[in-house]
Amino acid sequence: MIPLLFGITFITFSLTKALPGDPVYSIVGERSSPEIIEKIRREIGADKSMFRQYAGYISLLLQGELGRSYYTNRKVADDVGLKFPNTLLLAFAAMVIAVPIGVLLGFIAALHKGRAADRIITMLSVFSISMPVFWSGLLLMLLFSLRLKVLPPSGTGGLQYLVLPAITLSLPALATLIRITRITVLDVIDMQFIRTARAKGLTERAINAIHIMKNALIPVITVIGLEFGSYLNGAVLTETIFGWDGIGRYAMEGIIKRDYPVIMGCLLVGTIIFVIMNLIVDIIYHYADPRVRVHGTDR
Amino acid sequence: MSGLANRAETRRIVLTISFILVLSLAACTSNDRIAGYIHYRINYNPTTLDPALIVDVTGGLIAAKIFNGLVRLNEKLEVMPDLAESWSLSPDATTYTFYLRKDARFSNGRSLSAADVKYSFERILDPGGKSPHTWILDKISGAREFMNGKSDEVSGIRVSGPYTIQLVLERPFSPFLNLLTMTAAYVVPKEDVRKWGDDFGTHPVGSGPFCLTQWKHNNHLLLARNADYFGGIAKNMGIRYRIIPEDLTAITEFELGNLDVISVPASEYRRIKNTVAYENLVASIEGINTYYLGFNCSRPPFDNIRARRAVSSAIDRKRILETFYEGRGRLAHGPIPDILRRWEAPAPPDYDPVTAKKLIDAAGLKGKKIQFYITADPEVVDIAEIVQFYLQSAGLSVTIKQLEWSSYKAAINNGEADMFWISWWADYPDPENFLFPLFHSSNHGPSGNRTRYTNKSVDDLIEAGQKSADMKKRDHYYLLAERAIVEDMPWVFFWHKTDITVRQAALRNYRLYPIYSMDKGLEVSF
Numbered sequence: 042m043i044p045l046l047f048g049i050t051f052i053t054f055s056l057t058k059a060l061p062g063d064p065v066y067s068i069v070g071e072r073s074s075p076e077i078i079e080k081i082r083r084e085i086g087a088d089k090s091m092f093r094q095y096a097g098y099i100s101l102l103l104q105g106e107l108g109r110s111y112y113t114n115r116k117v118a119d120d121v122g123l124k125f126p127n128t129l130l131l132a133f134a135a136m137v138i139a140v141p142i143g144v145l146l147g148f149i150a151a152l153h154k155g156r157a158a159d160r161i162i163t164m165l166s167v168f169s170i171s172m173p174v175f176w177s178g179l180l181l182m183l184l185f186s187l188r189l190k191v192l193p194p195s196g197t198g199g200l201q202y203l204v205l206p207a208i209t210l211s212l213p214a215l216a217t218l219i220r221i222t223r224i225t226v227l228d229v230i231d232m233q234f235i236r237t238a239r240a241k242g243l244t245e246r247a248i249n250a251i252h253i254m255k256n257a258l259i260p261v262i263t264v265i266g267l268e269f270g271s272y273l274n275g276a277v278l279t280e281t282i283f284g285w286d287g288i289g290r291y292a293m294e295g296i297i298k299r300d301y302p303v304i305m306g307c308l309l310v311g312t313i314i315f316v317i318m319n320l321i322v323d324i325i326y327h328y329a330d331p332r333v334r335v336h337g338t339d340r
Numbered sequence: 341m342s343g344l345a346n347r348a349e350t351r352r353i354v355l356t357i358s359f360i361l362v363l364s365l366a367a368c369t370s371n372d373r374i375a376g377y378i379h380y381r382i383n384y385n386p387t388t389l390d391p392a393l394i395v396d397v398t399g400g401l402i403a404a405k406i407f408n409g410l411v412r413l414n415e416k417l418e419v420m421p422d423l424a425e426s427w428s429l430s431p432d433a434t435t436y437t438f439y440l441r442k443d444a445r446f447s448n449g450r451s452l453s454a455a456d457v458k459y460s461f462e463r464i465l466d467p468g469g470k471s472p473h474t475w476i477l478d479k480i481s482g483a484r485e486f487m488n489g490k491s492d493e494v495s496g497i498r499v500s501g502p503y504t505i506q507l508v509l510e511r512p513f514s515p516f517l518n519l520l521t522m523t524a525a526y527v528v529p530k531e532d533v534r535k536w537g538d539d540f541g542t543h544p545v546g547s548g549p550f551c552l553t554q555w556k557h558n559n560h561l562l563l564a565r566n567a568d569y570f571g572g573i574a575k576n577m578g579i580r581y582r583i584i585p586e587d588l589t590a591i592t593e594f595e596l597g598n599l600d601v602i603s604v605p606a607s608e609y610r611r612i613k614n615t616v617a618y619e620n621l622v623a624s625i626e627g628i629n630t631y632y633l634g635f636n637c638s639r640p641p642f643d644n645i646r647a648r649r650a651v652s653s654a655i656d657r658k659r660i661l662e663t664f665y666e667g668r669g670r671l672a673h674g675p676i677p678d679i680l681r682r683w684e685a686p687a688p689p690d691y692d693p694v695t696a697k698k699l700i701d702a703a704g705l706k707g708k709k710i711q712f713y714i715t716a717d718p719e720v721v722d723i724a725e726i727v728q729f730y731l732q733s734a735g736l737s738v739t740i741k742q743l744e745w746s747s748y749k750a751a752i753n754n755g756e757a758d759m760f761w762i763s764w765w766a767d768y769p770d771p772e773n774f775l776f777p778l779f780h781s782s783n784h785g786p787s788g789n790r791t792r793y794t795n796k797s798v799d800d801l802i803e804a805g806q807k808s809a810d811m812k813k814r815d816h817y818y819l820l821a822e823r824a825i826v827e828d829m830p831w832v833f834f835w836h837k838t839d840i841t842v843r844q845a846a847l848r849n850y851r852l853y854p855i856y857s858m859d860k861g862l863e864v865s866f
Contacts, residue, residue, distance in 0.1 A: 075786070197556075257732060
């Protein structure tokens with residue numbers, strides 16, 4: 042993991058520096074002399090060679106620091122620490138909505154393949170995957186906030202603020218989960234061991250719950266892991282529409298202003314989260330699928 | 341039987357829980373306000389509230405509520421007392437003596453004195469500091485030596501009594517008092533700056549009518565009224581600035597009554613203007629700004645005045661303003677906004693497609709590829725496409741290059757664009773603010789003159805105006821400078837944008853100000 046992280050810092054550093062634009066012009070505002078621009082450039086270390094800048098960044102990281110924002114002067118680590126729990130909450134809530142509904146609908150669609158239920162569910166999934174979140178988000182806001190007046194349109198805080206962004210964010214994952222579950226269940230349904238189970242006289246419910254579901258779970262877990270990992274890196278549009286104070290908005294503001302410490306901090310934390318998520322998925326595989334156990338004893 | 345009863349009971353419990361949940365959610369929505377507080381919307385999290393470092397309007401308008409300068413602007417855009425009760429100017433127009441009021445206190449309880457003014461001004465000029473606003477105070481004698489580390493203090497800032505301070509300028513500079521109304525000239529307490537260090541920007545302490553009590557980044561800022569404010573206590577309990585980046589979300593919050601005033605976004609202007617409920621609640625003010633299309637005057641093809649005239653004649657600015665822009669501005673006749681001009685407006689060429697075509701042929705521009713740089717702002721993209729259409733009709737080949745703000749600014753500062761779209765908003769209400777930074781040849785690039793316009797006689801006129809203490813003479817120099825600029829046409833002068841807001845009916849004494857620093861927030865109430 043350590044070499045991976047070093048690789049990541051190197052790639053993110055190079056990519057960030059390769060971006061067009063100059064943060065100094067945004068820091069100094071609309072009117073400033075070339076001397077001040079040079080002074081600020083020295084202040085933020087932009088006058089040094091790339092190698093020295095990178096070495097400086099690594100030494101900062103080794104001290105457990107992510108640096109300070111060029112604009113707000115606030116510590117990036119502190120801000121990430123404040124915003125990450127919000128992002129985690131939003132991502133978790135979105136998955137709580139998407140996973141049970143998505144898996145259940147996908148399962149129902151597969152069991153009713155070609156029939157009305159399947160068609161309706163497939164249509165629903167196509168609809169929710171094709172709807173951009175800035176549109177679905179605004180529609181939900183119009184309905185629940187402006188017309189029904191039951192949920193606040195924006196802000197970060199308690200449960201009532203969480204509902205609309207969580208539903209909005211869950212829609213694409215919901216659609217993906219419906220499709221993946223449907224396909225994998227259809228694959229499993231025709232397999233030899235299902236017919237064997239039926240021949241053994243097991244009830245349909247037992248077959249569905251134990252044999253089909255368990256075997257169809259592997260790709261579903263992969264999707265859940267990836268979607269959750271990407272949500273943890275922030276959902277810029279959803280967070281912007283609903284004024285949710287998460288990592289996505291923070292990173293986006295950093296990118297727009299070329300606030301390098303913020304961009305690098307977010308990328309680094311995001312990568313670590315992604316790596317950890319993959320690790321967790323691998324561990325879950327281990328329990329869900331005996332074939333991926335490396336040190337299996339029963340073979 | 342018992343199974344049925346259980347099921348009915350379960351259903352009842354579920355229904356009750358759902359009902360309570362919905363009710364509690366609904367209750368939360370309608371209570372999304374703090375009683376007695378005015379609720380405003382801001383688009384972005386302010387970067388900092390340290391007056392030395394603020395470069396954004398959002399930061400400036402909040403800092404105006406927390407801090408005070410020596411002087412400020414009144415509603416007629418005249419300089420009026422703030423921390424300074426009165427002041428005098430020496431006959432040679434270089435020495436300003438300010439007499440401070442004795443009842444001003446920082447919100448930490450300490451009395452504010454002349455030494456604080458000296459500290460705050462030297463902090464801006466400090467060679468070890470990060471303030472980009474040195475240009476506001478570098479006219480004071482000894483400032484340059486101090487900025488270069490050659491002296492320990494600025495010799496021209498003299499504390500001559502606990503409540504008297506003199507500012508000695510190197511040479512007369514007529515807009516100087518105007519400069520002192522700006523955010524960077526606000527007075528800060530040394531002990532709090534030392535205490536917080538780099539974090540003073542998030543823990544600001546000033547002497548203004550409000551104190552920052554909470555800043556939940558990217559969420560909201562709470563300002564509570566300062567009961568000890570020398571200018572009297574605010575008529576509201578405080579101000580809540582909610583950070584809402586998305587326009588449609590802000591409109592929804594406003595329509596739910598969670599915001600008291602919002603700027604009307606262009607996309608909603610027509611709907612709100614035509615909504616009966618808002619009939620008397622929509623207000624507008626003529627902004628002190630100029631929107632323009634700038635030419636790169638330092639290289640072909642726009643180093644040629646005929647090429648610039650051709651483009652200017654080819655665009656029907658009036659029509660764009662009236663149709664696409666829905667009349668949300670006044671047509672510009674030159675760089676200086678009409679409000680600040682005390683002389684007859686110049687007359688740039690009218691829309692004349694026939695002359696434009698002739699000029700394009702004469703300048704050998706036909707079919708020439710022109711790079712037109714713009715930002716990613718959707719409104720700007722639309723305007724750029726309209727301009728592109730007009731210029732293509734006149735025989736020019738225009739490519740729109742859309743860049744995100746930071747790259748765009750770097751590109752136009754470095755002179756990469758042939759033409760670009762931008763606006764200039766007043767820092768202070770003086771014609772000089774629309775001449776010196778934008779057209780003086782010492783300010784090419786990031787200092788403001790992005791067209792790289794150079795005209796020695798315009799330089800001389802602007803400088804003469806800066807040095808002249810006589811208002812009439814100044815106006816005459818500025819009139820001549822503006823005429824010469826309109827003649828040379830380094831810009832196509834588009835319009836001065838009007839600010840439009842809509843407020844809730846319950847809000848009283850709300851008024852719009854043309855410059856953000858003018859609003860101290862004292863009068864507005866319910």
